[in-house]
Amino acid sequence: MTKASSSLQELRRRIYRKAKSDKTHRFWGLSVHIAKSETLDEAYRIAKRNGGAPGIDGLSFNDIEASGRTVFLAEIQADLKTGRYEPKPNRKVEIPKSNGKVRVLQVPCIRDRVVQGALKLILEAVFEADFCPNSYGFRPKRSPHRALAEVRRSVLRRMSTVVDVDLSRYLDHT
Numbered sequence: 001m002t003k004a005s006s007s008l009q010e011l012r013r014r015i016y017r018k019a020k021s022d023k024t025h026r027f028w029g030l031s032v033h034i035a036k037s038e039t040l041d042e043a044y045r046i047a048k049r050n051g052g053a054p055g056i057d058g059l060s061f062n063d064i065e066a067s068g069r070t071v072f073l074a075e076i077q078a079d080l081k082t083g084r085y086e087p088k089p090n091r092k093v094e095i096p097k098s099n100g101k102v103r104v105l106q107v108p109c110i111r112d113r114v115v116q117g118a119l120k121l122i123l124e125a126v127f128e129a130d131f132c133p134n135s136y137g138f139r140p141k142r143s144p145h146r147a148l149a150e151v152r153r154s155v156l157r158r159m160s161t162v163v164d165v166d167l168s169r170y171l172d173h174t
Contacts, residue, residue, distance in 0.1 A: 005038045005042065007038060008036075008039060008121070011033060012121065012124075013125075015027070015033075015126055016128060019127075019128075019129035019130065020129040023130070027126055031080070033122050034119055034121075034122050035077050036077075039118045039122065040073045040076055040077055040118050042117075042118075042121060043115070043117030043118040043120075043121060044114045044117070046117050047113040047114055047117050052107065052110075053093070054091075054109065054110065055088065055091050055107050055108050055109025055110065055112065056088055056089055056091040056107075056109055057088060057109045057111070059109060059110055059111070061110065072111075073114070076111060076114060080115070087108070087112045087115070088108070088112060090106035090107055090108050091107040091108075092104055092106055092107075093105045093106075093107055124140065134150065136150070
């Protein structure tokens, strides 16, 4: 597995340390880091590794690679730097469920996935500094297995309070 460039890793480390050490600090100008070539390149690499269907524009990773990944990322970078970037609408796909209903998935185009990934790479460093260490949902280097191990340790320490929240279909009501 390829790692992010060392300068991107160091940038994320510096942002995290600043956010952790100074809870009142407000970050300005993060868009500069989001539009950096290395950030966009890493976001593209992650999006490609995750795969997925083309969005509303019909562009696949193979199409992008054939016409030039560097050009594709340079266009995104230029749009971000000049303020011209606008996300495209998502392609809606209905997935049948076992109960006869359908689940509607919204598939963003690869261009938007790359920008979202770049945002995540930079903003994650800010927010991870504030998250509770016992929170496991959608966090880097966390898994359901580690969450279960933490539950097991808590039970062994005779901790018995549980907070359970059901957010089923919460995001379907937009």
